[in-house]
Amino acid sequence: MPVEWQPKIVGFACRWCTYAGADLAGTSRMQYPSSIRLVRVPCSGRVNPSFVIRAFQRGADGVLVAGCHPGDCHYTSGNLFTRRRYSLVQRFLGYMGIEPERFRVEWISAAEGARFAQVVKEMTRDIQALGPNRKMREEP
Amino acid sequence: MREHQTQVRKTAEDLMKTGKARLFIGYTEGLEAARPVAFFLKDPERAGALVLNEFCGAGLAKYVLDEAVSPDALSGEPLPPVAIVAKGCDALGLERLMADNRVPRDELYIIGIACHGIVDPGKVLEVTGEEPVSAQVEKDHVAVMTTRGSHRLAKAGCLMDKCLTCEDPTPRVYDVLLGDPVQEGPAGKRDFSGVTQVESLSPDERYEFWARQFQRCLRCFACRNVCPACNCSVCSLDEREPEWLSRSTDLPEQFMFHFTRAYHVAGRCVACGECQRACPVGIPLMLLNEKFMKDIRDLFGEPAPHRPSEVEPLGKFCPDDPEGWLKEAETA
Numbered sequence: 001m002p003v004e005w006q007p008k009i010v011g012f013a014c015r016w017c018t019y020a021g022a023d024l025a026g027t028s029r030m031q032y033p034s035s036i037r038l039v040r041v042p043c044s045g046r047v048n049p050s051f052v053i054r055a056f057q058r059g060a061d062g063v064l065v066a067g068c069h070p071g072d073c074h075y076t077s078g079n080l081f082t083r084r085r086y087s088l089v090q091r092f093l094g095y096m097g098i099e100p101e102r103f104r105v106e107w108i109s110a111a112e113g114a115r116f117a118q119v120v121k122e123m124t125r126d127i128q129a130l131g132p133n134r135k136m137r138e139e140p
Numbered sequence: 141m142r143e144h145q146t147q148v149r150k151t152a153e154d155l156m157k158t159g160k161a162r163l164f165i166g167y168t169e170g171l172e173a174a175r176p177v178a179f180f181l182k183d184p185e186r187a188g189a190l191v192l193n194e195f196c197g198a199g200l201a202k203y204v205l206d207e208a209v210s211p212d213a214l215s216g217e218p219l220p221p222v223a224i225v226a227k228g229c230d231a232l233g234l235e236r237l238m239a240d241n242r243v244p245r246d247e248l249y250i251i252g253i254a255c256h257g258i259v260d261p262g263k264v265l266e267v268t269g270e271e272p273v274s275a276q277v278e279k280d281h282v283a284v285m286t287t288r289g290s291h292r293l294a295k296a297g298c299l300m301d302k303c304l305t306c307e308d309p310t311p312r313v314y315d316v317l318l319g320d321p322v323q324e325g326p327a328g329k330r331d332f333s334g335v336t337q338v339e340s341l342s343p344d345e346r347y348e349f350w351a352r353q354f355q356r357c358l359r360c361f362a363c364r365n366v367c368p369a370c371n372c373s374v375c376s377l378d379e380r381e382p383e384w385l386s387r388s389t390d391l392p393e394q395f396m397f398h399f400t401r402a403y404h405v406a407g408r409c410v411a412c413g414e415c416q417r418a419c420p421v422g423i424p425l426m427l428l429n430e431k432f433m434k435d436i437r438d439l440f441g442e443p444a445p446h447r448p449s450e451v452e453p454l455g456k457f458c459p460d461d462p463e464g465w466l467k468e469a470e471t472a
Contacts, residue, residue, distance in 0.1 A: 050399075081454070083457065095335075095339065096347065100343075100465075
């Protein structure tokens with residue numbers, strides 16, 4: 001029986017919401033694919049769009065940027081800037097040819113462990129259907 | 141344009157003679173008749189070398205950064221301003237620099253030119269096979285004199301790309317305006333047709349398209365260096381620590397470069413088209429800038445995202461902004 005190909009997903013998780021949400025998913029023993037590698041950031045507003053390109057360059061098959069719901073930002077407005085920024089960046093990545101399944105922005109609160117698990121499951125499934133990412137990728 | 145050449149020379153001479161300006165930035169003859177170059181006039185006697193015609197398309201805005209330094213460092217005396225010739229698009233560039241606090245308004249003396257469009261010598265060569273020598277933009281066509289004869293050309297066929305989508309033919313800021321204000325650009329409004337064309341391709345085709353464009357990139361940084369919106373004193377693309385961009389010209393680095401350049405001017409681009417004009421390998425950079433412009437217009441309801449404003453679209457937010465990554469994120 002062949003081993004199923006696992007995508008590599010880089011997740012940028014805000015330390016106040018999504019990272020705690022991922023923690024909750026873990027402590028609650030929720031099952032989700034081990035395809036995601038979380039990078040903890042102080043706020044989703046910290047995620048420079050160049051991070052996303054760099055992740056694709058270095059072999060990520062998908063990238064997730066996740067933070068608090070609008071209105072719940074620990075820094076009041078960080079994620080509201082993020083929302084504007086990534087509304088444009090997500091569309092721009094698509095414009096450059098990255099498939100929409102490979103890049104997602106999600107609002108996941110500290111209480112939403114199940115939501116976190118769900119997003120990782122969905123992304124893994126979608127990217128498995130697409131196969132490995134070759135775009136913008138440096139030769140390994 | 142040509143009809144104002146005498147006025148420009150006279151204005152320059154007066155300003156320099158009376159000491160009302162410390163430098164006059166305009167155009168002079170280049171190596172070819174249809175390719176005038178920037179000219180920095182300090183000696184009023186040389187004002188006769190200034191030219192102004194239908195080929196003066198290069199933007200001069202960025203040059204003021206090299207020149208506009210406030211009070212004289214030695215004496216502490218404030219210096220007279222820098223005078224600069226500016227068409228509608230150049231004035232937008234100057235507005236950009238002022239909005240970014242790179243140049244104070246009183247450091248500039250702007251000679252505004254109401255513009256009817258600039259002739260692109262490359263396009264004329266393509267259409268007629270001859271080098272243009274002079275041109276006159278008429279109401280519904282352009283009369284071009286070439287080395288071998290004269291031609292009546294359609295505007296779309298011989299004006300610069302930026303002129304075909306121009307919305308500000310008359311400068312919005314100036315100290316003196318030459319010519320009557322022009323209300324309409326030579327060919328109507330920006331319709332983002334180029335962007336829509338790329339959007340209609342499949343993701344793989346889009347990637348192929350950009351890969352083909354970026355493969356030619358020499359990484360000469362001309363696009364960054366001429367751009368009035370790219371005016372940071374230290375550019376992240378030059379940084380060695382952290383090194384966002386390696387010196388290699390492999391395709392992944394080209395994507396990093398072009399993504400970053402376009403993103404850093406998102407919401408700040410004034411659509412002057414200088415990047416595309418300066419690109420030695422003809423990469424359609426405005427297609428990248430216009431994508432951001434189109435999305436800013438659609439998502440955040442900015443009617444004219446190319447006009448510098450108090451706060452940039454990405455420097456502010458509304459509580460009810462749409463989430464542009466959702467399929468149903470509809471236009472504002």
